[in-house]
Amino acid sequence: MNYYNSNTVIYLNGQFVKAEEAKTDLYGQSLHYGFAAFEGIRAYKTHNATRIFKAREHFERLKRSCELTGIPFTWNVDELIKQTYRLLELNNFKDAYIRPLVFSEPQMTLVAPSQTSIMLCAWEWGAYLGDRQLKICVSPFERPNPKSTQIEAKISGNYVNSILATSDAKNKGFDEALLLDHKGLVAEGSGANIFIEKNGKLFTPAKGNILPGITRATIIELCKVLDIEVVEKEITVDFLKEADGAFFCGTAVEVAGIHTVDETVYRQRWRDSIGATLQRAYKNLVLEKVNYEVII
Structure with a gap:
């Protein structure tokens, strides 16, 4: 499955950038040790408009996951929700799966990082396990x-x-x-x-x-x-x-x-x-x- 193409936009540390041009450091704890927090969120096309289902609950859980594990979380939940709707708009997504990820700065120790980054991406995705029993x-x-x-x-x-x-x-x-x-x-x-x-x-x-x-x-x-x-x-x-x-x-x-x-x-x-x-x-x-x- 292709999760992005040359036109796909993601949100990275306060800016919208092309997914294929985004970069991360190869010396981070998240890549080497899996020390990152994430969420899975869905947006649905409704008769009212595209709605992100329980957006606040998901971003609050992302924040809580970081707090439980000592991962710095410095972002405002309301702002993240706003930027997620903007992300869907920029990619022209009506129904989508949304993946926020908080990942660590470059460091190779086993101590929680002092700085982190955040990424929001989305893609069109049907039923994860299909429609059958x-x-x-x-x-x-x-x-x-x-x-x-x-x-x-x-x-x-x-x-x-x-x-x-x-x-x-x-x-x-x-x-x-x-x-x-x-x-x-x-x-x-x-x-x-x-x-x-x-x-x-x-x-x-x-x-x-x-x-x-x-x-x-x-x-x-x-x-x-x-x-x-x-x-x-x-x-x-x-x-x-x-x-x-x-x-x-x-x-x-x-x-x-x-x-x-x-x-x-x-x-x-x-x-x-x-x-x-x-x-x-x-x-x-x-x-x-x-x-x-x-x-x-």
Whole structure:
């Protein structure tokens, strides 16, 4: 996939520059050690105009990720939101995936940097995992022990774990991986949270060993509006495989139904599931087709 061309513009440290002319230093911690913070944000073409979904929540989380890990964050969130809309306008994007990245100054030590840079880029991107139900496997790779890193910070280096898990899953013929935590309990996908349907309720792993996603929070808010009970708890693999159904959710993934976990096939038809109801509700929300002002 080509993420940019000769006309693509990015935002770099206060200026809009051509993507193919932008430069970074090869001696930075971010390149060598993965010490950077990022976000994934979506913009949607709605009947009102192009809207960035939950822009403030994403940029506030970017700031929080930097604070948790000692990465200097010196930018104003309102200004970043403004410049992101300008970025979409300059590239003539109506529907887009947006990637802010805070990366470090040139230095090769293992001490947090004193100066950082920020980049905003965007590209047109469809459903990350496609539109069909997914075949997933329980990965041999576990999520990092929460005592080994800031598990709730969206840090670049943490995603080596995700790349290993996804690559392993695809090499085995699956669409995606499901990772367990250090206690052998269900945690999340490589880049998405998971919800499990059983007996008319939804279950999702509790915070502590997962990255609590903004889409995850949105799904929980939608469930309150739709009077769907959500239980946050520790979840075993056996519970997952004995459930009626499951789905992933995330900014890139949006809401994606799961058909099989390893060799276990969910018998419930997707169109009859709570997940399918929430998939439709989420799409209506981001496209502003339904008045859900109570949660946005």
